[in-house]
Amino acid sequence: MSSIGRQGDGLIRACAMLCGAGAIAWSIFTFPTFSRERALEADVQRVLTGEQYSPAQLSVLRDKLSESRDRQLRPSVRSNLAVIRLRLVEEDMAAGRSKLDAAVGELANSIDAMLSDNPTNAFLWLTKFWLPIQQSDNAAADFSLLRTSYLMGPNEVWIALRRNPLALSLFAQMPDDLASRSIVEFAGLVRSGLYSDAASILAGPGLPIGQRLLDGLARVDEVSRYRFARVLEANDVQGLTIPGVKEFGVKE
Structure with a gap:
């Protein structure tokens, strides 16, 4: 083999070694971030499924958030952190804990x-709409934020389960377009087979307009209406x- 050939082989081996070392270094550097992301995403899914947390588990969640450096995470994961932060604020509000203003501000x-x-995340727009209302009974609802949430995520069921009861609790104040949208959204929950959730909404914030909500089921399939x-x-x-x-269950 010529000296030029040997030099070429050596150069290839050196490049391969450098690439391999770079890959190892990249893995070492990014693995902790990926590990944190997986753990946070798992927490988000548990929150979305309505899992109940003990005080000790909530404390662990707080520690995870305080240790996470948001800017090191992917944008999709950073957006999901709002789900956890919202859950913690809800727990603080329910418990009447002190230092709530700091958590709400954060x-x-x-x-x-x-x-x-x-800016296209419907859940974030919904949370931005919800937060001032929870902070003060006298806060004027900014319905443009709710409208944006509907625009960005009209058919996302997990968002609708949070958005619909909130919208119906403000039904008398809402502009006509949003009032109609909330009725359509309720029908969508029934169409999706979420009967227990829809029943809770109907018996809760939807009760003052209960018959209007049920009239909105006219275009839902017969099986879903019967169930x-x-x-x-x-x-x-x-x-x-x-x-x-x-009479609930007997066909006319």
């Missing part, structure tokens, strides 16, 4: 920062009728 700042990265009627019957919801169903 959540508000986090939402604004993440919306600058991901939803059975759930309402089991929950002892009375005095309302579903289109095409008489």
